[in-house]
Amino acid sequence: MNNSGLSVAVVGHANAGKTSLIRTLLRDTEFGEVADQAGTTRHVEGGALAIDENKNLALFDTPGLEDSMRLFYLLSTFFDGQSVDGIERLNYFLAHLSDYPELQQEAKVLRALLNNDIIFYVIDLREPVLGKYRDELHILSYAAKPVIPVLNFTIEGAANLEQWKTQLARLNFHAFVSFDNVHFKFADELKIYQKMQTLLTDKEELLQELINQRRQQWSELFNAAAELAGSLFIECASLRYKTFNGEKEIEQTTAKLQQVVREAEKKCVRRLLKLYQFRKDDLRNSQLPVEQGGWELDLFSADNLQEFGIKLTGNIAKGAGLGVAIDLVTAGMTLGAAAVTGGIAGALWGVKQHYFDEIQAKIKGSRYICLNDVTLQVLWLRQVKLLQALQKRGHASFAKIDYQITEQRRENELPENWSKWLRKARSRPEWSSLSSQSIEPAENKRLLFMKELCQELVKGESLL
Amino acid sequence: MNLFQQILLAEGVRAVEGDSPCSAEHAEDQSSLSFEQRLLRRAAQLDLRLQISPLFAHFKRLFTNLSFCLCFIIFFIGAGCVQQLFFSAQGTEVNFFWAFALFFIPNLLTLLLWGLFFFQGYTLNSGWLQRLSMFSLKFFEKRFNQQSQQNPHYWTLFRCYFQATFSGGLGRYQLSGLTHLLWFSYFCGAVLMLIVMLATHQVDFIWQTSILSVQSFQWLTESLAYLPKLLGFPVPTAEQIQQSHLGAVNLLNDAENTRFVWSSLLISSLIFYGLLPRLLLLLLMRFLLSSAQMKFNLPLSSPYYVQLRQLLKPNVTSLGISDPDACVTQPAYHGTTAKHTQGVPEQFYPLAVELSEKQLIQAREHVKQYAPDYCDLFRHISDYQSQQKLLADITNVSQQSVLVYLSLQRAPDRGLLGFIKALTGQDNKSYYLLLINDALLPEDKLNKRRSDWYGLAQQADISLDNVIQLDCIAGSGEAYE
């Protein structure tokens, strides 16, 4: 239909998943109409995938074939049993279409067969090989165009695979591909284009260009998604709020922290969905189970002291440490000051055993509240699960995306460097834009850290 | 506006928009433009509203002005140093090497330091230089520019601009250029002052040492003088060098000439070893900076730009509907979808239509149980020939009830409807549809399917009570995974 690019007619029995196939290939959840019913699509509709500035791959959706047995019978009765090419028969039928008003839909399919360069024949693998499907394949062969049978419902119909393969081979269709619209695999999509390459040798380069482009876009998409997820982790892990030491204040700050983290996660998930071009309501609603009470990281917790990297030993520091710390507290210590005087805090850690209670009692200052380890684990694992779900989801899916984490150990595998990451992020409150305005998201170390996170997220997924 | 500025503008738009791009406002036809071009166009368009480029121009001016202020100050410092040196010198004698070293050695040290940062910058500074420069700029801006709060995105854009220009290669060349510029103006001040001082003062140049040999000084001076001499500056001869040694007997008649050649050597060596290298480095940095600007790229793989690409240049276009539907569609069935499992007639003629092998076995068992007499007559209709044959034979069947076994999970299509209609239209037998449920579909889908079958029954004039469901779940537990 377009001379510079390539056009495909997607045909098949009613309800086999033709419209779904096009939705998945175009990554367009809005294309056409999809319903679990025969005769959903009533007209030929096209969508194009750009290859370069002026070439594209056009995909044309057609109504489902519903009465192929009668059509095939009719075609064979033309020309009184003389041996005439299939294509003549199709043309004859189309010329005399007014005699067969009940075959209007089939006629549209035939026109699409004749008008396009190549044909995808969508097969619902759950179905046994029936007479009507054989007749459809016969009719396709009349069009004298390359045909790629696309086996759909590969999971539900796995048992029928062999039967279909044999039947296809018998009718001389050897270049089939398995492609499930719901359980999407990017490698399978590429296989379709590769099969097209073998069948259309003069369009090989064009298709190679398409393959390269799709590959690049796919990895770009995945990397961008990983960056979003990684950024969410950094934002949340390095977030901390300062609060006064009273019970009520701590409670309030905790509530605020939880709210902010929830919002951040929701926003990130929404951006991910948008990036992958899914609908907003494809998501099963689930809230991050921020644990009650958060986790208190005050200046005297072991974690915090370790982040300063200073462990003063010996008795010299002990006596001095006590006095100075109390001075600091009364002076209203800020975190920046704390970092500077990390040595003093370290000294204090050394005397904790002896004087902890006294110090604690004397402190009327503030403490810091941040997310606890478990919550961060859940946050991370959910992002991992969501990314995987998005990677494997076809755009014809109607099932909700579920990224809730369960207790199952198998899938809840934390990255190797988890505790190192946690320490790193927690020692950098300035990396979180959730708490302060003047962050430096482009700071070198943060970028490096982000890269590390992204690598971890992308690690398991090979792009081919 | 050059390309670099346009790109910077796009980054500015990104800084203002934050996380995700809002949709583009483009009026003209852009079909022939690449994504980058569209991106820059969009930025230019948004700039009209957001007023980013005046701010960026202002930031650029800020940096330039600040640089020139510093230059000015340093120029006077250089001049002041020379003046200080000549004033503090006892009498009219100036120690030549001391004067030279005083200017040259700090320069050399900072040059080495610069080289270290320049070539090993990534491991050494990790951004603090950038932060320091940004901090000082911000300080100045806050101090001296009261209108800075007018644009709501002022500080966002401020950060964006200087982050882009001060980080990576750009920042390296920018800041390197600045240091060379400052040293250059220092030497300019020094040389000018030196010329003025030497023109208006009479100084005798001497050199002295406690631990080095006279030969080594001789050699040092000659090698220092090599380049100026080559370029035609008058330099002291070996004899004159000898004579300038502290305590050497001075031949009065040559004193004037000696003063002149030593002055010439001092000036020319400051020019050749201080001023000129800095000037060359400055020019080199300028060149590197502009070529880095030419190569400056947007981080197109970041989520923001990936999303923007989807917006600005979607790689999917709709081709519309090309073969519209003319005929009227059948109205959908909207009646009851309740399931009947009872009502199989006492005796019936059994008929299977388009079943899978497993379903066929189930159907056979059912026939054996309910209509054992017809076991042999049971047939499976799955293609055109068998359909035609059945239509021919059905009139000869004496049994009044015909039970058609069908697969519940299949969506009934027009072909099947046509066939069933043909059957029911033949004579006045009563037809029953027995829908075999393999439990392959979830419950909600089954309900939908059942209503599809009811629709078919209605169109084929079969009473809905005669549509019966046969659940084969227990017998076929292994049916589905």
Ligand SMILES: Nc1nc2c(ncn2[C@@H]2O[C@H](COP(=O)(O)OP(=O)(O)OP(=O)(O)O)[C@@H](O)[C@H]2O)c(=O)[nH]1
């Ligand atoms: N599980 C699963 N469901 C699928 C798959 N492909 C399509 N579906 C479902 O099958 C049903 C039919 O899909 P459609 O895309 O409307 O099929 P169609 O061939 O366009 O149908 P008509 O337009 O009526 O001819 C829908 O409910 C889809 O959700 C698949 O690969 N796996």
Ligand SMILES: [Mg+2]
């Ligand atoms: Mg459809």
